Amino acid sequence: QTCAFCCRQPGRAHPAKGIEKQERTIVFSCNLMQGGWTACGSSAPWWQLVKRVWVMAAAAHFLWSLLPQIFLLFPDGRRSGGHGGLENVTNRVPLSSLMHRPFSEEERLAMREEARKMFYWGYDNYMKHAFPEDELNPIRCRGRGHDWEDLSNTNVNDALGDYSLTLVDSLDTLVIMGNTSEFRRAAQLVVDHVTFDRCTTVQVFEATIRVMGSLLSAYLLTQPHSHSSPLSLSPLLPPDDPTSERLLEMAHDLAIRLLPAFENTTTGILIPE
Numbered sequence: 001q002t003c004a005f006c007c008r009q010p011g012r013a014h015p016a017k018g019i020e021k022q023e024r025t026i027v028f029s030c031n032l033m034q035g036g037w038t039a040c041g042s043s044a045p046w047w048q049l050v051k052r053v054w055v056m057a058a059a060a061h062f063l064w065s066l067l068p069q070i071f072l073l074f075p076d077g078r079r080s081g082g083h084g085g086l087e088n089v090t091n092r093v094p095l096s097s098l099m100h101r102p103f104s105e106e107e108r109l110a111m112r113e114e115a116r117k118m119f120y121w122g123y124d125n126y127m128k129h130a131f132p133e134d135e136l137n138p139i140r141c142r143g144r145g146h147d148w149e150d151l152s153n154t155n156v157n158d159a160l161g162d163y164s165l166t167l168v169d170s171l172d173t174l175v176i177m178g179n180t181s182e183f184r185r186a187a188q189l190v191v192d193h194v195t196f197d198r199c200t201t202v203q204v205f206e207a208t209i210r211v212m213g214s215l216l217s218a219y220l221l222t223q224p225h226s227h228s229s230p231l232s233l234s235p236l237l238p239p240d241d242p243t244s245e246r247l248l249e250m251a252h253d254l255a256i257r258l259l260p261a262f263e264n265t266t267t268g269i270l271i272p273e
Contacts, residue, residue, distance in 0.1 A: 116177060119173060119177065120177075122136075122166075123166075123170055123173075123174075126166045126167070127167075129141050129142055129143065130142065130143035130144070130166070131143065131164065131166075131167060131189075132164045132167070132189075132193045132194075133145045133162075133164070134146070134159070134160040134161070134162065134163070134164065134165040134166060135160065135165060135166050136166070144156070144160065145160050145161075145162045146160050146161055146162045146198075146200050147160075151201070157200070157201065157202070158202065158203040158206060158273070159202070159203060159206045159210070160202075161196075161198065161200045161202040161207065161211075162198055162200060163194050163195070163196060163198070163211060164189075164190065164193055164194050165210060165211065167186055167189060167190060167194075168190055168194060168210070168211050168214045168215065169210045169211070169214050170186065170214075171183065171186055171187060171190065171214050171215070171217065171218040172214055172217040172218055172221060174186060175218075175221045175236065180236055183218075183236055184236065184237060184243075187218060187222075187237070187243050187247060188243055190215075190218075190247070190250070191243055191246045191247070191250070194250065196250070196253055196254050196257055201273050202273065203272060203273055204258055204261045204270060204271065204272055204273065205272070207254065207258060208258065211254060212251050212254045212255060212258070215247050215248070215250050215251035215254070216248075216251045218247050219244055219245075219247045219248045219251065221236060222236045222237045222243075222244040222247070223244070261273075
């Protein structure tokens with residue numbers, strides 16, 4: 001039989017740099033498939049076999065990640081886990097059909113409620129398990145901030161600057177959700193706990209859109225003229241509450257700290273970190 005890994009007949013010479021040489025024989029035994037892989041001698045070097053196994057494992061992982069999306073496309077698919085209105089809608093209407101037509105009013109309200117539940121699932125668990133850290137580590141169920149032990153960990157340190165990122169990032173979302181009382185509490189927590197007087201290196205893009213953008217949005221939404229918008233709510237903050245002005249001061253403070261990334265460049269392109 002042909003080896004499932006190297007696609008060569010057992011015992012054949014393996015050409016390497018133009019010289020015929022017999023590589024070390026590695027034997028695989030696999031009974032996962034009847035009539036499929038069997039014990040065979042492979043003339044491929046060990047590193048090539050490892051690479052082939054890695055590619056197959058990556059492909060299997062990719063296909064496994066697609067399974068939930070594939071199941072949702074079947075008209076008779078069912079969802080469990082207490083999704084409320086969304087489950088009732090998707091049990092009658094396949095999600096694939098929603099991609100090609102406008103939502104009905106019932107579907108729109110169900111999807112809106114699902115989005116609300118998803119937001120509060122993340123927000124409430126962050127406040128319970130992670131605040132005042134930047135974000136919730138879902139594996140360890142605890143907060144995560146700037147990685148001071150490994151400053152080269154840009155995957156974390158580019159976004160996380162030890163300034164309660166998730167809370168700041170959620171301010172305007174709380175307004176969109178119509179939760180005035182939680183917005184007031186969150187804004188006060190931001191004013192009381194968040195400071196940018198830290199010796200950290202952060203990504204200018206992330207800090208601009210997620211921190212400064214949220215602070216400015218929260219400030220604008222607390223101004224009287226903003227209540228003529230479709231997001232009309234009861235006053236978000238009392239008229240004499242200094243929190244609104246404090247949010248603007250924090251946005252200005254962060255902007256001043258980020259300004260050198262725009263001014264101290266010799267290319268005209270901002271410094272990314």
